[in-house]
Structure formats: structure tokens, C-alpha cells
Amino acid sequence: MFHVKRAAELDAADELAKQRALFSLPEGLVYLDGNSLGALPRAVPGRLQDVAGREWGELLIRSWDESGWWTAPERIGDRIAPLVGAAAGQIVVGDSTSVNVFKALVGAIRLADDGRDEVLVDATTFPTDGYIAESAARMTGRTLRPVCPEEVLGALGPRTAAVLLNHVDYRSGRLHDLPSLTAAIHAAGALAVWDLCHSAGALPVGLDEHGVDLAVGCTYKYLNGGPGSPAYLYVAARHQERFDSPLPGWTGHANPFGMTPEYAPADGAVRGRVGTPDILSMLALESSLDVWEGVDVASVRAKSLALTDFFLECVQAYVPEGRLELVTPLAHAERGSQVALRCDDAGEVMKALIARGVVGDFRHPDVLRFGFTPLYVGFGDVERAARVLAEVL
Amino acid sequence: MFHVKRAAELDAADELAKQRALFSLPEGLVYLDGNSLGALPRAVPGRLQDVAGREWGELLIRSWDESGWWTAPERIGDRIAPLVGAAAGQIVVGDSTSVNVFKALVGAIRLADDGRDEVLVDATTFPTDGYIAESAARMTGRTLRPVCPEEVLGALGPRTAAVLLNHVDYRSGRLHDLPSLTAAIHAAGALAVWDLCHSAGALPVGLDEHGVDLAVGCTYKYLNGGPGSPAYLYVAARHQERFDSPLPGWTGHANPFGMTPEYAPADGAVRGRVGTPDILSMLALESSLDVWEGVDVASVRAKSLALTDFFLECVQAYVPEGRLELVTPLAHAERGSQVALRCDDAGEVMKALIARGVVGDFRHPDVLRFGFTPLYVGFGDVERAARVLAEVL
Known part of the structure; x- marks a missing residue:
């Protein structure tokens, strides 16, 4: 329960949290594939x-x-x-x-x-x-x-x-x-x-x-x-x-x-x-x-690192040691806005995650890839993703 | 009045005339620029x-x-x-x-x-x-x-x-x-x-x-x-x-x-x-x-030639001789689906045409270009375009 509470605190303090309302995302979906296809900004269909x-x-x-x-x-x-x-x-x-x-x-x-x-x-x-x-x-x-x-x-x-x-x-x-x-x-x-x-x-x-x-x-x-x-x-x-x-x-x-x-x-x-x-x-x-509009890239980066840090923290807490290998560097200076984890059955694991409403992607042959998009992903999403990942594994 | 009557007869006999209903075109506009930007098919906004x-x-x-x-x-x-x-x-x-x-x-x-x-x-x-x-x-x-x-x-x-x-x-x-x-x-x-x-x-x-x-x-x-x-x-x-x-x-x-x-x-x-x-x-x-769907390209070509023929016929009837020079070949075998006419003041003429609801385009330095798109241009449009062109000239 510690991580659920911590996620709520982080979300409450997140100055970018209000940006999520600008996106149209299916109810209940944890979308960690914005590094493949970004979510739909609400204004786009009307503009089209x-x-x-x-x-x-x-x-x-x-x-x-x-x-x-x-x-x-x-x-x-x-x-x-x-x-x-x-x-x-x-x-x-x-x-x-x-x-x-x-x-x-x-x-x-x-x-x-x-x-x-x-x-x-x-x-x-x-x-x-x-x-x-x-x-x-x-x-x-x-x-x-x-x-x-x-x-x-x-x-x-x-x-x-x-x-x-x-x-x-x-x-x-x-x-x-x-x-x-x-x-x-x-x-x-x-x-x-x-x-x-x-x-x-x-x-x-x-x-x-x-x-x-x-x-x-x-x-x-x-x-x-x-x-x-x-x-x-x-x-x-x-x-x-x-x-x-x-x-x-x-x-x-x-x-x-x-x-x-x-x-x-x-x-x-x-x-x-x-x-x-x-x-x-x-x-x-x-x-x-x-x-x-009004978003500073430095604050996006700060949140991105906080999201990937928190994801790794939750994964470490929830997933048995040795089940996953971290591919993404731990050092902030060497980390983008995604976390890649290796496991032998990555293809099957990703299918099971998606079936449970946590969308990342699979990269051949053995990589689970999770993208963290600070404008619409929150810390609650991160905690849930790690929890569902642990359940699936 | 002969050409107005003739246009109505040609439109009545036009088997492609029903296709026009598939397009969204502003009321009253004669659009002869579909060889630059085709008109909007009605189904597209919904599909988007x-x-x-x-x-x-x-x-x-x-x-x-x-x-x-x-x-x-x-x-x-x-x-x-x-x-x-x-x-x-x-x-x-x-x-x-x-x-x-x-x-x-x-x-x-x-x-x-x-x-x-x-x-x-x-x-x-x-x-x-x-x-x-x-x-x-x-x-x-x-x-x-x-x-x-x-x-x-x-x-x-x-x-x-x-x-x-x-x-x-x-x-x-x-x-x-x-x-x-x-x-x-x-x-x-x-x-x-x-x-x-x-x-x-x-x-x-x-x-x-x-x-x-x-x-x-x-x-x-x-x-x-x-x-x-x-x-x-x-x-x-x-x-x-x-x-x-x-x-x-x-x-x-x-x-x-x-x-x-x-x-x-x-x-x-x-x-x-x-x-x-x-x-x-x-x-x-x-x-x-x-x-x-259901449209045969041969019938499109037949109508295209009928449209450009009729346009040239109306222009000849309405516009004083010598005012325009025909650029497009008269022979069907050498004619696409547009008519290009040369006049010194082509830029100004096209502006005046557009102001009166007849849209073609101007090609530098002296060409008036009219495109005839058989799926949504009718013979009545053609007659009106020639008449307005004569008025402008």
C-alpha cells in the first residue's frame, strides 16, 4: 500500500497533471505506448x-x-x-x-x-x-x-x-x-x-x-x-x-x-x-x-524522470528479483523517457498486460517497452502498471 | 439562349450527373479548379x-x-x-x-x-x-x-x-x-x-x-x-x-x-x-x-470531352473573336480534361471570374486554366462559366 499512497501524493503535487484533461484517453486504460503513438489531443477531431x-x-x-x-x-x-x-x-x-x-x-x-x-x-x-x-x-x-x-x-x-x-x-x-x-x-x-x-x-x-x-x-x-x-x-x-x-x-x-x-x-x-x-x-x-502551451520542457523532463524512477521502484517492490532484467540505464543522464525490461516470454507478457488494460509494446525478441509521456501519464498509472506487470509475471 | 437550353439537355442525358450528390460543393459555385484541388467528397469528414x-x-x-x-x-x-x-x-x-x-x-x-x-x-x-x-x-x-x-x-x-x-x-x-x-x-x-x-x-x-x-x-x-x-x-x-x-x-x-x-x-x-x-x-x-464505385473511366472520358467541347463552343459563341487564344489542342486525342486560354490580362480576368463565382486558375504569365471534373461539373456550370467569362472580358 505504500506505493499506492506515494503515487497519490506524487499526483497531487504534479504541476503537469492538469494537461491530461487536454487528451482523450479511454477510461481505465494505462497507456504507456506514447513513445510509439501519442494519445489524441481532444481538440484535434474538431479541428479536422x-x-x-x-x-x-x-x-x-x-x-x-x-x-x-x-x-x-x-x-x-x-x-x-x-x-x-x-x-x-x-x-x-x-x-x-x-x-x-x-x-x-x-x-x-x-x-x-x-x-x-x-x-x-x-x-x-x-x-x-x-x-x-x-x-x-x-x-x-x-x-x-x-x-x-x-x-x-x-x-x-x-x-x-x-x-x-x-x-x-x-x-x-x-x-x-x-x-x-x-x-x-x-x-x-x-x-x-x-x-x-x-x-x-x-x-x-x-x-x-x-x-x-x-x-x-x-x-x-x-x-x-x-x-x-x-x-x-x-x-x-x-x-x-x-x-x-x-x-x-x-x-x-x-x-x-x-x-x-x-x-x-x-x-x-x-x-x-x-x-x-x-x-x-x-x-x-x-x-x-x-x-x-505554457509547458516548460524542463518540467516535462523532471516529471519524466520521476515517472521512470517511480516505475522502477514499484517494479522492484512488486516483481520477484531475477524475473526481469533492466535494459534502460539507471543513471538519469543516460535515460530517456522509457523503461525497457527484458524477459524471455516478453511477447506473451505484453499480450497479457494489454488484456488487463496496461499498454506498452514488445520489441523482438525479448524486450518489454514502457513509454512515459509526462503530459498524460500519472503516478497512479505507473503504480498500476507495475502491479499488473507483477500479477502477469 | 440556345446554349442554356442545350446545357439542360446535356445535363438531363448525363449518366454521371448523379455523382455530384456525393460531393460537398458551395451553393452556386462553378468550380473549374478540380485539376488543382478536387472537391470534397461528402463522406470524408465523417470518416476522418x-x-x-x-x-x-x-x-x-x-x-x-x-x-x-x-x-x-x-x-x-x-x-x-x-x-x-x-x-x-x-x-x-x-x-x-x-x-x-x-x-x-x-x-x-x-x-x-x-x-x-x-x-x-x-x-x-x-x-x-x-x-x-x-x-x-x-x-x-x-x-x-x-x-x-x-x-x-x-x-x-x-x-x-x-x-x-x-x-x-x-x-x-x-x-x-x-x-x-x-x-x-x-x-x-x-x-x-x-x-x-x-x-x-x-x-x-x-x-x-x-x-x-x-x-x-x-x-x-x-x-x-x-x-x-x-x-x-x-x-x-x-x-x-x-x-x-x-x-x-x-x-x-x-x-x-x-x-x-x-x-x-x-x-x-x-x-x-x-x-x-x-x-x-x-x-x-x-x-x-x-x-x-460503379463509375467507368471510359464514361468519365466521354463526359470530359463533351464538357470541354461544350465550353469551347460556348466561349466561341459568347466571347468576341480575337480576345482569347486557345492553348489546349482541339483534337480530342491531344486534349486532357482542361481548357487553357491565353489573354494578356489573365491574372485580372481570373480574379474577376472568381469574384463572380467561377473558379478556375491563373498560370503565370498569361494563362487562364479551367479544369473539367466529370464527377461533379455539369453542362449548366460550363455554360455559366463561359457566359461569366464573356461578361468579364
């Missing part, structure tokens, strides 16, 4: 009705101007910017994360000195980054070298053009040291490209502060943009003038309606745009970002 | 509510399986297939047209014989195709050669790897001869890549019948998928096994949830997938395709 019914159905083509459709990619980019520590004008929304990895990595290779023929990629990355990095290297005549994040320092050298790393490992939940890795990459004369899929919206990133060169991220995890919502691309202001996109679509043109046969790239973040923006998804994302 | 509120909000992550989200790209591709004359299993939906042009053209270059170092592109194309083709050529070490469609035959040769052409010219509305151009490209040993943005949903394409190699198209014009809705990629079945995408994202992997570091491409159209599908836009598109 307005976009489809009025902006599309009534205003039709006029909405490209009058409803601000045309400028949505950079406008929404500026809404995401403060969440990842970027000044305005450096982020543009659109395309999938994979497509943005391609833009960012080819862009980084082209920004690097010509003689540098090697690209390092996080070997533990979410696979798509590695697949796309392989294509980016192949199409620019570079060699791709997969290395574990802890091997990056030793692998950097005069041949390194660019390094693609994940801020938080999607499987283990390990948080990598973005400031020091970026500094080391720069010291070696290379460019740092960061994938923020599992960190943006859960912890401070500090893109500008730490001098990151390029970055990408999805918006459907901690940013709650909806299933497969558009991803984003960050190109640091100092690189924008030389950023040479491998996907120079017409909406990234300096004068897109001039319809000229020569490509003249736009200034600023807009250069990262490709085709016609996908308005329904994009404006749903814009609406979903309202839940961040 | 269900996708956002129930599938996302209640089922959450389970919807990837239970609501069929994961297979949406290939399922919706199979819905588009009959509209462009393709058997099932060759079309996948996702990404923008620009991104798909990149996949298709790089794919075609890689399918062509190694020694072929030249890529031909329609010099009159919608600009993004040319910009992306330039990048595709650059990144594969080929030379891009822009040629007018009528110059293609003379430009083909042993150096030609691939040719990217538009089925219908976005500006003039000219329909190019896909069967004979494709045959000529094949006779030269090259691959034909067609952009169907301005033909799919307006006229028969016959991708399989004419042996097209790869094709792309958008879904927000004659297919009414919504602003910036996902585009599609066609890879002919005979090429799929060797199709080597420059954007090998995880969702095109043979075993995407295996999360293996090596890329093993899926069989079939699925290989053309890249990142996580954008579900809100994709399922809105799927819903919008219901308006095609």
Missing part, C-alpha cells in the same frame, strides 16, 4: 472537421492562401522549435522521418569537406536510419560505417564527413550525450546529424545551444501529432545557405509559382520542403501542439 | 472523425493492425489501380509526387542497362519533375537532357536510360500519346516513367496495356483525396524484383518488425514504401475513392 468541411469543402483552392495552408510547414516548424531548443526559422515540417533522414544526411555530406569519404551511423539505430544512410552514402559515393554510439569517439577521424546518431535508443531507452558527442564530431571536422524521434517532447534537446548541424524527428510519439503524422527537418541557420537538398521539390523553390525550369532554392528552413504539403495531417499536428 | 476519434483516440496503437492502418498504402494503391489501368499489386500510396518521382526515376535508371548515361525529361513539365529529375541524374551519375515531348523521338538513342514524361501538360492541357511514346522509348531500349497527375481520374491511362515501366501521380486533383493528399508509385510487376529504391525505408522491408540492420526489400508494390504511412491523410483519401 473544420479543415475538411470548411477550409477544403467551402473555401477550396482559396485555402492555400486564406487558411494558411501554404505556409504550414514552416509555421508548424516554428511551433516545434522551442521544444527542441531551436530558434525560429530552422525547422520545416513534412515528409516521413525516413525521407528527412535522407535529406539531412545527404545535405550533411555535401556540407562536409570534399575529401571526407566516410559516414558513421549508429549501429543500434532504429533500422530505417541505417537503411536510408546506406542509400545516402551509396548515392554520394561515400562509405557507410555502422558503429555503436560508444565507439563513435574512436571511429572519428579525417575521413569522417558526417555522423548520424539517435538521441535516445528506441529499444533500450538509453539517452546519448548529445552535447559531448556533437562537440567531438565537430572537433574531428565532421557534421552531426541527430534523430530526435525518441527525445523531442520528452526532454530538453538544445539543438542551437549544442551546435547540432542537422536533425530530424517524427511528431507522432511524444508530440502527439497522430498516426504517421509529418516529420520535421532542422538545418542550423549557419548551414542553410549551403544546404543542398537531394529532394529539391517545387515547394522549396525561392519562387514556387514562377514555375521556372531552373531550381533556385529558397532561403531558410523552407529550402527543406519538397512536394505539396499534406494539409489534413499537417493541420491535425498543428492543433495537437496546443497541448504544449 | 471516426479515424481520429475512435481508431486513434480509443484503439490507439492497436489500430495499426485492427483498423488496417499498416496495409493502407498497398490497399489504397489497389483502389487506384483500375482507374489507371493497372492490375492489383503494382501501386503503393504514400509520400508526395516529388518524392515518388525521385523513387521512380532513380529506380528506372537502375533498371536500365549500365552503359546508358542519359535521362530525358519533359522540358515543359510541371517544374518539380524537372528539379527532381536533375537530382536523380546527378546522384546516379547520369546526364539530364530536357526535351519537349515532340522532340522525344529524335532524342532517343543508345545512351538513353529513362524518359520522364507527363501524360497531360499541366499548363496547356495537351494530352501526350502515352502508347506510342512508350513504345518508342522501349524500341530505343530505355524505360518510360509517366507522371499521371493531370490524367488519372479524368481519362483512361492503360498503364498495363501499354507496357509503362513506372509511373507516379498525385491524388488531390481528379482523385479528390484532399489538399496535399499522398501520391502513388506504380512499378510494373515485371520490374518489381529488380526495383532498387533510393529511399529504402523500413516499411518497404520484407520483415519490417524484425528490425534487422540489413535491408531486405519486400516483394511487390510494398517495396516502394518508405516511412510510416500518414494515416489521417491516407484514410481520407481512401474514403474519397468511394465516389468511383
Whole structure:
């Protein structure tokens, strides 16, 4: 009973607890999979009705101007910017994360000195980054070298053009040291490209502060943009003038309606745009970002650590020793906003958890993954999740 | 008055007239811009509510399986297939047209014989195709050669790897001869890549019948998928096994949830997938395709030609000779589903038309463009558009 009481105390003192009312979540569900698909912000369905019914159905083509459709990619980019520590004008929304990895990595290779023929990629990355990095290297005549994040320092050298790393490992939940890795990459004369899929919206990133060169991220995890919502691309202001996109679509043109046969790239973040923006998804994302109004990322991080700490505490109290192996690092400096636990029968265990209203996810072959989203997960949820996990085990 | 009476007769005899009730269009508006943004199918807002509120909000992550989200790209591709004359299993939906042009053209270059170092592109194309083709050529070490469609035959040769052409010219509305151009490209040993943005949903394409190699198209014009809705990629079945995408994202992997570091491409159209599908836009598109149930593309084409013929007839009757120059070819075999008219003050004329409830669009510097979408434009609309045009002029 100690942990139930403690959860109630923590919830009562939680300054972010009021944000949960902004989300629509099924009654009684403990949703610890927001690191895969964020929950639905309540305002989104109404906004979608307005976009489809009025902006599309009534205003039709006029909405490209009058409803601000045309400028949505950079406008929404500026809404995401403060969440990842970027000044305005450096982020543009659109395309999938994979497509943005391609833009960012080819862009980084082209920004690097010509003689540098090697690209390092996080070997533990979410696979798509590695697949796309392989294509980016192949199409620019570079060699791709997969290395574990802890091997990056030793692998950097005069041949390194660019390094693609994940801020938080999607499987283990390990948080990598973005400031020091970026500094080391720069010291070696290379460019740092960061994938923020599992960190943006859960912890401070500090893109500008730490001098990151390029970055990408999805918006459907901690940013709650909806299933497969558009991803984003960050190109640091100092690189924008030389950023040479491998996907120079017409909406990234300096004068897109001039319809000229020569490509003249736009200034600023807009250069990262490709085709016609996908308005329904994009404006749903814009609406979903309202839940961040007045929220400080530092307080999100504080709650996130408190949630994962408390989960580990409850698991330790409830689950017999030796039944689970902790995959996520204990040190706060190395922990994202998820807890990964290993057990042989993880697939079956997750099915049983879901059947009892505790939703996490299973990562092949033996990992239970629980994501803690500070805007709508409370300490009571955490206690219940650990209790149900113990029951299932 | 003759043309008013004639319009009423044509509308009364129009077997597609009943489809208009499936669309939500503002009262009294003559919408001739469906070749830029198709009108809203009535069913879409309700479907979006269900996708956002129930599938996302209640089922959450389970919807990837239970609501069929994961297979949406290939399922919706199979819905588009009959509209462009393709058997099932060759079309996948996702990404923008620009991104798909990149996949298709790089794919075609890689399918062509190694020694072929030249890529031909329609010099009159919608600009993004040319910009992306330039990048595709650059990144594969080929030379891009822009040629007018009528110059293609003379430009083909042993150096030609691939040719990217538009089925219908976005500006003039000219329909190019896909069967004979494709045959000529094949006779030269090259691959034909067609952009169907301005033909799919307006006229028969016959991708399989004419042996097209790869094709792309958008879904927000004659297919009414919504602003910036996902585009599609066609890879002919005979090429799929060797199709080597420059954007090998995880969702095109043979075993995407295996999360293996090596890329093993899926069989079939699925290989053309890249990142996580954008579900809100994709399922809105799927819903919008219901308006095609029971509709035969041949009857759409017959009505489209009748609409453009009647528009030209009314314009000739109402507008003083010499005031407008016809840009679109008169021959049916060379006409898409739009009429482009040139006049010096086209920008001002279009503004005045729109102010009077007749919506077409203006293409820099001097073109009035009117799109005729057979599913929701009637002959009465056409007569009124011509009459208002004459008044404005």
C-alpha cells in the first residue's frame, strides 16, 4: 500500500497533471505506448472537421492562401522549435522521418569537406536510419560505417564527413550525450546529424545551444501529432545557405509559382520542403501542439524522470528479483523517457498486460517497452502498471 | 439562349450527373479548379472523425493492425489501380509526387542497362519533375537532357536510360500519346516513367496495356483525396524484383518488425514504401475513392470531352473573336480534361471570374486554366462559366 499512497501524493503535487484533461484517453486504460503513438489531443477531431468541411469543402483552392495552408510547414516548424531548443526559422515540417533522414544526411555530406569519404551511423539505430544512410552514402559515393554510439569517439577521424546518431535508443531507452558527442564530431571536422524521434517532447534537446548541424524527428510519439503524422527537418541557420537538398521539390523553390525550369532554392528552413504539403495531417499536428502551451520542457523532463524512477521502484517492490532484467540505464543522464525490461516470454507478457488494460509494446525478441509521456501519464498509472506487470509475471 | 437550353439537355442525358450528390460543393459555385484541388467528397469528414476519434483516440496503437492502418498504402494503391489501368499489386500510396518521382526515376535508371548515361525529361513539365529529375541524374551519375515531348523521338538513342514524361501538360492541357511514346522509348531500349497527375481520374491511362515501366501521380486533383493528399508509385510487376529504391525505408522491408540492420526489400508494390504511412491523410483519401464505385473511366472520358467541347463552343459563341487564344489542342486525342486560354490580362480576368463565382486558375504569365471534373461539373456550370467569362472580358 505504500506505493499506492506515494503515487497519490506524487499526483497531487504534479504541476503537469492538469494537461491530461487536454487528451482523450479511454477510461481505465494505462497507456504507456506514447513513445510509439501519442494519445489524441481532444481538440484535434474538431479541428479536422473544420479543415475538411470548411477550409477544403467551402473555401477550396482559396485555402492555400486564406487558411494558411501554404505556409504550414514552416509555421508548424516554428511551433516545434522551442521544444527542441531551436530558434525560429530552422525547422520545416513534412515528409516521413525516413525521407528527412535522407535529406539531412545527404545535405550533411555535401556540407562536409570534399575529401571526407566516410559516414558513421549508429549501429543500434532504429533500422530505417541505417537503411536510408546506406542509400545516402551509396548515392554520394561515400562509405557507410555502422558503429555503436560508444565507439563513435574512436571511429572519428579525417575521413569522417558526417555522423548520424539517435538521441535516445528506441529499444533500450538509453539517452546519448548529445552535447559531448556533437562537440567531438565537430572537433574531428565532421557534421552531426541527430534523430530526435525518441527525445523531442520528452526532454530538453538544445539543438542551437549544442551546435547540432542537422536533425530530424517524427511528431507522432511524444508530440502527439497522430498516426504517421509529418516529420520535421532542422538545418542550423549557419548551414542553410549551403544546404543542398537531394529532394529539391517545387515547394522549396525561392519562387514556387514562377514555375521556372531552373531550381533556385529558397532561403531558410523552407529550402527543406519538397512536394505539396499534406494539409489534413499537417493541420491535425498543428492543433495537437496546443497541448504544449505554457509547458516548460524542463518540467516535462523532471516529471519524466520521476515517472521512470517511480516505475522502477514499484517494479522492484512488486516483481520477484531475477524475473526481469533492466535494459534502460539507471543513471538519469543516460535515460530517456522509457523503461525497457527484458524477459524471455516478453511477447506473451505484453499480450497479457494489454488484456488487463496496461499498454506498452514488445520489441523482438525479448524486450518489454514502457513509454512515459509526462503530459498524460500519472503516478497512479505507473503504480498500476507495475502491479499488473507483477500479477502477469 | 440556345446554349442554356442545350446545357439542360446535356445535363438531363448525363449518366454521371448523379455523382455530384456525393460531393460537398458551395451553393452556386462553378468550380473549374478540380485539376488543382478536387472537391470534397461528402463522406470524408465523417470518416476522418471516426479515424481520429475512435481508431486513434480509443484503439490507439492497436489500430495499426485492427483498423488496417499498416496495409493502407498497398490497399489504397489497389483502389487506384483500375482507374489507371493497372492490375492489383503494382501501386503503393504514400509520400508526395516529388518524392515518388525521385523513387521512380532513380529506380528506372537502375533498371536500365549500365552503359546508358542519359535521362530525358519533359522540358515543359510541371517544374518539380524537372528539379527532381536533375537530382536523380546527378546522384546516379547520369546526364539530364530536357526535351519537349515532340522532340522525344529524335532524342532517343543508345545512351538513353529513362524518359520522364507527363501524360497531360499541366499548363496547356495537351494530352501526350502515352502508347506510342512508350513504345518508342522501349524500341530505343530505355524505360518510360509517366507522371499521371493531370490524367488519372479524368481519362483512361492503360498503364498495363501499354507496357509503362513506372509511373507516379498525385491524388488531390481528379482523385479528390484532399489538399496535399499522398501520391502513388506504380512499378510494373515485371520490374518489381529488380526495383532498387533510393529511399529504402523500413516499411518497404520484407520483415519490417524484425528490425534487422540489413535491408531486405519486400516483394511487390510494398517495396516502394518508405516511412510510416500518414494515416489521417491516407484514410481520407481512401474514403474519397468511394465516389468511383460503379463509375467507368471510359464514361468519365466521354463526359470530359463533351464538357470541354461544350465550353469551347460556348466561349466561341459568347466571347468576341480575337480576345482569347486557345492553348489546349482541339483534337480530342491531344486534349486532357482542361481548357487553357491565353489573354494578356489573365491574372485580372481570373480574379474577376472568381469574384463572380467561377473558379478556375491563373498560370503565370498569361494563362487562364479551367479544369473539367466529370464527377461533379455539369453542362449548366460550363455554360455559366463561359457566359461569366464573356461578361468579364
